[in-house]
Amino acid sequence: MQNIQNFIAGQWISGDGPGQPLMHAITGEQFATVSSKGLDFQGMFDFARDKGNKSLRKMTFQERALMLKALALYLMDRKEKYYEVSYKTGATRVDSWVDIEGGIGNLFANASLRRKLPNQPFCIDGEYAPLSKEGSFIGQHILVPKLGVALHINAFNFPVWGMLEKVAVNLLAGMPAIVKPAAITSYLTEVVFRDIIESGLLPAGALQLVTGSAHNLIDFVNEQDVVTFTGSADTGRLLKRHENIIEHAVPFNMEADSLNxxxxxxxxxxxxxxxxxxxxxxxxxxxxxxxxxxxxxxxxxxxxxxxxxxxxxxxxxxxxxxxxxxxxxxxxxxxxxxxxxxxxxxxxxxxxxxxxxxxxxxxxxxxxxxxxxxxxxxxxxxxxxxxxxxxxxxxxxxxxxxxxxxxxxxxxxxxxxxxxxxxxxxxxxxxxxxxxxxxxxxxxxxxxxxxxxxxxxxxxxxxxxxxxxxxxxxxxGPGRAGGGEEMGGLRGIKHYMQRCAVQGSPTTLTEITQVYQPGGKYKDPGKHPFRLHFEELTVGDTLITHKRTITETDIINFANVSWDHFYAHTDITSLDGTIFTERVAHGYFVLSAAAGLFVDPGKGPVLLNYGLEECRFLKPVYAGMTIGVKLTVKEKIDQEKKTDDDIAKGIVKYYVDIYDELDEKVAVATILTMVKKIDN
Known part of the structure; x- marks a missing residue:
């Protein structure tokens, strides 16, 4: 008779007593027992906090995401044995596909979010907030991993998907988890979990497993932990009212069965x-x-x-x-x-x-x-x-x-x-x-x-x-469905991270966040930033360009080249009643002229222009006005090599500040460049 085990503090352990019998849904035969009686739950939480949390918090989003991707590939190679075990739950092949490959798909999907996250253990949340008249005092929200453990209490119907869709998110966020599947189908969870541990891809303490009854698990959570529950609305409401949840204001995400x-x-x-x-x-x-x-x-x-x-x-x-x-x-x-x-x-x-x-x-x-x-x-x-x-x-x-x-x-x-x-x-x-x-x-x-x-x-x-x-x-979903949210891409990781508002000078917040904050002090890179490799660039490195005076000929020529003949650029007789007082330069010409000022034309580490974000035209540019550019390294995002022959590179975001002869901003934008690394 098989004995379904628990994974506690790095060890596979059987619970005390005879255990709960587990029956084959198709044949009705008993094939295993499961028990979590006598387990050291306090020790589990201590191990997760001391080992798993500390290790995961030190990893960057990129490292955590690549860990998820590697784990997904590892499990996908072993999926057929999961199908065989899933047969005992009464599932068809299609039912099992949703559970098994759908669950592994969650690992892949969350791993793909690395392209939207920095190569840091934390991230900023939203735009900065100007808090003073002169701009010397600002605020910025950051998200940091909580110092606790995610306790996942899952339902019986999806023993693989229910586990993987949750742990994918908490691991990406930098938080360890204790997984508590429903005992009745925990045997399938255990098979997949054993492969996760045997892969060696996760740091010690990142995941632990309780296959038997939950007993008093919730007694050990504290204010840095997160509890997620999937199951009946009645059970969920009972757990949500637990005195320990209330006393420590523990976040409780509930996904309950509902009348869809x-x-x-x-x-x-x-x-x-x-x-x-x-x-x-x-x-x-x-x-x-x-x-x-x-x-x-x-x-x-x-x-x-x-x-x-x-x-x-x-x-x-x-x-x-x-x-x-x-x-x-x-x-x-x-x-x-x-x-x-x-x-x-x-x-x-x-x-x-x-x-x-x-x-x-x-x-x-x-x-x-x-x-x-x-x-x-x-x-x-x-x-x-x-x-x-x-x-x-x-x-x-x-x-x-x-x-x-x-x-x-x-x-x-x-x-x-x-x-x-x-x-x-x-x-x-x-x-x-x-x-x-x-x-x-x-x-x-x-x-x-x-x-x-x-x-x-x-x-x-x-x-x-x-x-x-x-x-x-x-x-x-709201109401009867529990009022919680799971998954949701980048939204999902916020359940396992603490949002903190940080206030200070733009320069200080640039150093803390590793994202350039407008108004922060500029750094001299020593040479044109387009001549520097990815590793050589530092957030805050700034190029201040020479200047260019815009002429009417520039505006007319751009209209002819672009075929943009909007009246404000080409017909000065139509300006009455508008916000313009004379022929105005195209916004995209201003941006193009700015590029002409800051681009270094020679071959170097910059491979290509990768995109444009947050472009704003703030002030009309008329013929006779003079513009200059301050080009600042705003953020660096690492990229992994897809093949051995791939070029080692990263994405560098530049903050483009275009100003006029009065030192007033006429346009701002964020451009993305793909930049080679030194080690190729």
């Missing part, structure tokens, strides 16, 4: 591509993972005059789904995770039937496969609401399985009202080819939903579907 809904637009009648897409999408969400998804469609909201059509076609679609042993090539729906889950879901159906009627399901199952007699199977159940008012159970009770209820609506405002009666959900979707309907629904339903997907024939081929949250978008 899918709306059929009134234009999407039978015979349209959208109607077919709707039936296909609902069928997929009812049957994928046997309905055990926090994002699954629980309420099917359709026009009242289409309830019969939808009922008929959904019944037909669901009746064709083959259920049973997921290793059989024709099976498209597997088992629930355990018999206890089956009984719980059926109990919720009984409650739902008090405000609805049965359309399809609850019949004796015909299962595919010879070893399914003792499995945890339940067929799809389709209900139709007989009561849709605010007090209806269809807006309050969630059966966490293959169960969904059809609800009729009168008009789009009524559909919005019904969708919002779920009191907050992770996701809603609407299937329509009418953009006016899509707009009205989105703006009306957005306050109650964390994500809204609009599906139609134009995006169907590449759509990731109603139930698939994306790593670079937030995953969470």
């Amino acid at each position: 809904c899918c709306i059929l637009g009134s234009d999407a009648v039978f015979g349209t591509p959208e109607f077919d897409l709707f039936i296909k999408e609902v069928k997929r969400e009812v049957t994928t993972k046997a309905g055990q998804k926090c994002t699954a469609i629980r309420r099917i909201i359709v026009p009242e005059n289409m309830v019969e059509d939808v009922s008929y076609h959904l019944t037909e679609a669901l009746s064709q789904v083959m259920i049973g042993d997921t290793k059989h090539k024709n099976v498209r729906m597997g088992a629930l995770v355990g018999k206890g889950q089956v009984e719980e879901v059926k109990g919720k159906v009984v409650q739902l039937l008090k405000d609805s009627e049965l359309v399809y399901g609850l019949d004796e199952l015909i299962l595919v496969g010879d070893n399914t007699q003792n499995g945890s199977f339940m067929g799809p159940v389709l209900l139709r609401a007989t009561n849709t008012e605010a007090d209806s159970r269809v807006h309050d009770i969630e059966a966490f399985g293959p169960v969904s209820t059809i609800i009729g609506y009168k008009d789009i405002d009524h559909a919005i009202e019904l969708a919002n009666r779920g009191k907050g959900s992770l996701v809603s979707s609407i299937v329509t080819y009418d953009d006016a309907i899509a707009t009205q629904y989105t703006l009306g339903a957005a306050p109650y939903h964390g994500r809204i997907m609009v599906l139609n024939r134009d995006c169907a081929k590449e759509s990731t579907g109603h139930g698939s949250p994306m790593p670079l978008l937030t995953h969470g």
Whole structure:
């Protein structure tokens, strides 16, 4: 009998006692036990803070991101053994793909964020704030890794994705984690976790694992820790009220199961591509993972005059789904995770039937496969609401399985009202080819939903579907859904970092942030900065150029070359009533003229101009005015070599300050250059 272990302070440890039995969802046979009884939870937190946190905090974003990328590649090479273990959860190959490769995909996606982050252990957050008249006192927000531990309490339905989508973010932010999967499917989490540890890619203490019961884990968190929870709303609310969470004001990110809904637009009648897409999408969400998804469609909201059509076609679609042993090539729906889950879901159906009627399901199952007699199977159940008012159970009770209820609506405002009666959900979707309907629904339903997907024939081929949250978008929702956010690209890392407002002189804040702050003192690089390699440049290095007087001929010639004949540049008889007093130079000519002043023409370390950011034209430039440029190294972003033959390089951002003969700014911009390193 297999014993699922915990990973504590660098050691694999079994809990005390006989442990909780773990059953094969397809065959019903016990194959393992799991226990976390007797573990030193305080020691876990101490180890994470003393070892993992200190190591991760010293790493830069680039180093952490490349660590995630390497880990993703390592796990992807070993994915097939995860599929074999996932079979025990009752999942089909497609179900497991979402969990396993979807989870690994989170590592890749978060690793890609390194292109937007500095080669520093911290980053700035937003633009600087001028706090004084003369500009000698400013403020800037920075984000630094917290000094604690991320405690992840995950649900049973995605034992791989649930772990990886969270740890990818906290590791990128520079914070260690203790992972607590649901015991019932912890055996799959453990297999992946063992490979993570065996890879040797993470520093000691970066990740620890508790596979058995959580016991009193939350008793050990403090004000520098972060707790994330995924699971039932009732359990989440109970944990959120824990006295230790309240006493230490511990950030608690909650992602709870919710009554997600899918709306059929009134234009999407039978015979349209959208109607077919709707039936296909609902069928997929009812049957994928046997309905055990926090994002699954629980309420099917359709026009009242289409309830019969939808009922008929959904019944037909669901009746064709083959259920049973997921290793059989024709099976498209597997088992629930355990018999206890089956009984719980059926109990919720009984409650739902008090405000609805049965359309399809609850019949004796015909299962595919010879070893399914003792499995945890339940067929799809389709209900139709007989009561849709605010007090209806269809807006309050969630059966966490293959169960969904059809609800009729009168008009789009009524559909919005019904969708919002779920009191907050992770996701809603609407299937329509009418953009006016899509707009009205989105703006009306957005306050109650964390994500809204609009599906139609134009995006169907590449759509990731109603139930698939994306790593670079937030995953969470208001109200019943928990009020939290996960993932979300750069937004996600902020949950594990402390935002601190730093005030001081521009020069001091430049040194602290390693991003040039306007008004800071200039540094003399000793030669033209375009003659210096990436490593030789320092934030604050500045070139002050010679000057150039703009002429009318310059303006007319640029109009002819660019074909930009806007009246203010070419027709001085049309200036009455405008903000211009005479012929004005094109903004892009001013920028081009500035480039002519600061560019060093000879071949050197600068490989190319990589882009332009934050360009602003602040003051009209007329013929006869003289401009100069102060070109300052604003920020440096390292880049890794993609191949051995690749040129070693980094991105240098320059702050371009264009000023006139009165020393007043006429334009500012940030240009990006790709610069070679010395070591190639």
